[in-house]
Amino acid sequence: MNILVSGASIAGPAVAYWLCRLGHDVTVVERAKSLRAGGYAVDIRGHGSSGTRGDIGYVGQLEDDLADFVAVVRKRVPTAPLTLVGHSSGGGFALRVAGSPIQKLFERTVLLAPYLGYDAPSSRRNAGGWASPDIPRILGLLALRKIGISCCEALPVLAFAVPPNSENSLVVTYTDRLMRNFAVSGDFRRDLADAHGPITVISGADDELMFAEKYAEAVRGAKVPVDVKLIDGINHMGIVGAPKAVSIIADDVATRGVAGT
Numbered sequence: 001m002n003i004l005v006s007g008a009s010i011a012g013p014a015v016a017y018w019l020c021r022l023g024h025d026v027t028v029v030e031r032a033k034s035l036r037a038g039g040y041a042v043d044i045r046g047h048g049s050s051g052t053r054g055d056i057g058y059v060g061q062l063e064d065d066l067a068d069f070v071a072v073v074r075k076r077v078p079t080a081p082l083t084l085v086g087h088s089s090g091g092g093f094a095l096r097v098a099g100s101p102i103q104k105l106f107e108r109t110v111l112l113a114p115y116l117g118y119d120a121p122s123s124r125r126n127a128g129g130w131a132s133p134d135i136p137r138i139l140g141l142l143a144l145r146k147i148g149i150s151c152c153e154a155l156p157v158l159a160f161a162v163p164p165n166s167e168n169s170l171v172v173t174y175t176d177r178l179m180r181n182f183a184v185s186g187d188f189r190r191d192l193a194d195a196h197g198p199i200t201v202i203s204g205a206d207d208e209l210m211f212a213e214k215y216a217e218a219v220r221g222a223k224v225p226v227d228v229k230l231i232d233g234i235n236h237m238g239i240v241g242a243p244k245a246v247s248i249i250a251d252d253v254a255t256r257g258v259a260g261t
Contacts (some may be wrong), residue, residue, distance in 0.1 A: 001024045001025070002024070002025045002027070003016075003019055003024050003025070003026045003027070003253065003254065004026075004027050004029065004073070004076065004080075005019075005026060005027070005028045005029070006029055006073070006112055006159045008052070012242060016028050016242065017135030019250050020255055021171045024254055026054065030199070032052050042254040044062060044065070044093075044182070045061060045062060046062075046091070046171070046174075046178045047066050047184065050065075052124055052172055053171055054171050054172065054173050054175060054176040054177050054178065055154060055174075055177070055178055056175075056177055056181060057177075057239050058153075058177060059074070059153070059177050059180050059181045060247075061181065062093065062182060063097060063100060063102055066097065066102065066105075067102050067105065067197050069080065070105045074160065077149075081107035081108075081193060082105065082106045082107060083104075083106060083107055083108050083109070083110055083253050084097060084106040084108075085109075085111075085112065085238050085249070085253065086097070086108070086109075086110075086111060086112065086121070087112040087113060087239065088112070088113055088115050088116065088209070088236065089115050089116075089182050089183060089184070090112075090114075091111035091112055091113060091114025091115060091116075092108075092111075092115045092117065092182070092183045092184045092188070092199075093114055093181075093182050093183060093184075094109050094114070095109065095111055095114060095184050095191045095192070095195070095199070096183065096184050096185045096191055096243065097109070097198060098195040098199060099185065099190065099192065099193070099194035099195045100185070100191075100194070101194060103194075103196060103197060103225050104196075106197065108197050108198045108199065108200070109197060109198075109199045109254070109260065110193070110198070110199075110201075110202065110249065110252065110253060111199065111200070111201045111202070112202055112203070112239050112240060112249065113202075113203040113209070113210055113212070113236050113239050114201065114203075114210075115183070115209075115210070115256075116184055116187075116188040116218055117183065117184050117187065117188050118133075119157060120188055120218050121214040121215075121217045121218045122208060122210050122211050122212070122214040122218045123210060123211070124210060124211060125130065127209045127210075127233050128208050128209040128210075129161060130160060130161050130181070130209055131158055131159070131160055131161075132158070132159045132160075132161070133157060133158050134156070134157045134158070134159075137155060137157050138157050138176070139233070141153070141157070141176050142157070152176070153175065153176045153177040154175050154176070154177065155175060156173040156174065156175055156176075157173075157174065157176045157179055158171065158173060158174040158179045159173050159175070159177065160172060160174075165258060169186045180240075188218070192219060192222040192224070192226070193223060193234045195222070195223075196224060197224065198224060198226075198227075198256075199219070199222070199224060199225070199226045199227075200226070200227045200228075200229065200256070201215045201219060201226065201227070201229070201251060202225050202226045202228075202229045202230075202231065202245075202248065202249055202252065203215060203228075203229075203230055203231070203234075203239060203241065204230070204231050204234025204235050204236065204239045205230040205231060205232045205233070205234065205246065206232075206233060206234060206235045206238075206239050207234075207235055207236045207239075208235055208236055209236045212230055213230070214241055215230075216228045229248070229252075231245050231248060
């Protein structure tokens with residue numbers, strides 16, 4: 001199978017390596033002129049160099065960006081099945097897409113240790129101490145939206161426990177509109193109900209930010225097939241960095257993505 005991997009930072013080459021080990025013909029594309037020894041990531045809007053760090057222009061912009069990206073990919077690979085993969089909050093966003101009007105852009109969806117919302121059985125309080133929401137501000141902005149006022153969506157409402165002096169490389173806060181967009185669409189159960197394609201949840205059994213053992217409970221009753229896989233000895237970030245986990249994920253995407261099962 002011919003596979004195109006976009007991005008030669010860290011995850012791209014790792015996935016390409018294991019896909020090659022499985023016998024696939026892999027091409028890695030990168031917009032930078034040369035490789036950097038330390039690696040770097042081309043992130044979704046609000047996280048890297050695309051737009052303002054920690055913010056977006058409007059709720060729904062991330063879906064628009066994703067649709068535009070797929071349109072570019074389709075110019076090079078018009079018919080190959082595409083699998084949408086998201087990690088942590090990105091997993092919540094991937095589920096949001098799986099239940100949205102653009103879900104048909106992808107054959108299936110793989111959620112890696114996904115954050116399914118504060119009320120999901122799999123969610124630890126404040127993501128195990130990683131995230132600190134400004135509850136009064138969030139509730140105040142929600143009340144304003146209910147009466148038609150949306151002037152304050154650029155206010156920060158979520159802070160992350162990033163190391164000191166890391167503002168140039170990591171996102172410190174999310175604005176209200178980024179927090180609401182880079183997540184499930186209010187209720188992960190609704191996204192599951194609106195999804196038509198198969199979904200796989202893969203998490204480390206030792207995840208310190210989520211209750212991995214409760215993912216099966218969270219997706220129980222979904223209308224579409226949802227497989228849940230837990231990998232022993234893997235934590236929240238290990239699911240996208242440990243060779244053992246990357247191998248399992250690459251095998252799942254490469255073998256099951258072709259048939260969309």
